[in-house]
Amino acid sequence: MDISRDIAPETNRSLPIALLRAREKVMGPIRAMLADVGVTEQQWRVLRVLAERGTLDPTEIADRSCLLMPSLTRILQTLQAKGLISRESHPTDRRRQLVSISDAGRQLIADNLKESQRLNAWLRERFGEDKLNALLDLLNELDALERDPKT
């Protein structure tokens, strides 16, 4: 019973693995940069979303930064303890919160924005602008597929 020939794609033809490897390739240098500042990749994502969109409630932050709520809960606690965000309760709906980035948070982003852009530029140059755009288009298109493969 040799199962090896029945097994689906080789790892470099396996989409999940290929996505994982590609992500690691791109994130490695960014993680290294952030480690020097003492924030994780996920904390950085949250800060950037808040800097981009302003005050948001946790549900929208989770959506935009691709984090699940339980993870976000912990991350917001950490960021607040570090003084990088502030939270207040929603004026009319007491279940919700309003989260804002602090001046220190904005400063942290400003301090690392240039290096972040440099890494992006390196990728664009090394990989090619056209290929990068093609890749992003394909990924977004994939993400836009309807959800349920059972139907």
Place this chain on the structure above:
Amino acid sequence: MDISRDIAPETNRSLPIALLRAREKVMGPIRAMLADVGVTEQQWRVLRVLAERGTLDPTEIADRSCLLMPSLTRILQTLQAKGLISRESHPTDRRRQLVSISDAGRQLIADNLKESQRLNAWLRERFGEDKLNALLDLLNELDALERDPKT
């Protein structure tokens, strides 16, 4: 000081986020399938690598399944406790181990292979064979870039 205009790509143009979302789209159904069997996505990757390549040492398993050694250590312990793999020490190098999939492990793969292939087929059909291949090519090409953007 409005930082929002300086901030790099929108999230749907951010490669790390796009890779994350795409991966979640692809892995969601697979994870659901595996949850029914009681193995995680990572445990499934390890089992498949062992089924494909036969007996391997942990270092090579880690490389092929895209796991870091500390994670793999824990996963191998779990898989052994479940009786899905067996381990013996290397005959000449006592630092190393030799890991093999067990009959139960092979059976688990056999039991889920068809559904796994069905999910792959769904993706190929829904997304398009050509696009899928183009995506895999781009991802592999990205992964093949030299590592260090500092140079």
Place this chain on the structure above:
DNA sequence: GTATTATATTTAACTTGTTAATTAAATGCC
């Protein structure tokens, strides 16, 4: 042969991912 260096694996400590359960507040229905 012994000391040094390198390699394979594990452990530790902390953060996040994931699913399920819980709490608290709002909404809808009668």
Place this chain on the structure above:
DNA sequence: GGCATTTAATTAACAAGTTAAATATAATAC
């Protein structure tokens, strides 16, 4: 109003990701 139903956020429990340090064995240098 009172009660079931939704919704926002948190907590709990366990698996995995990540970095650094520890352990054990091999290989190398002298």
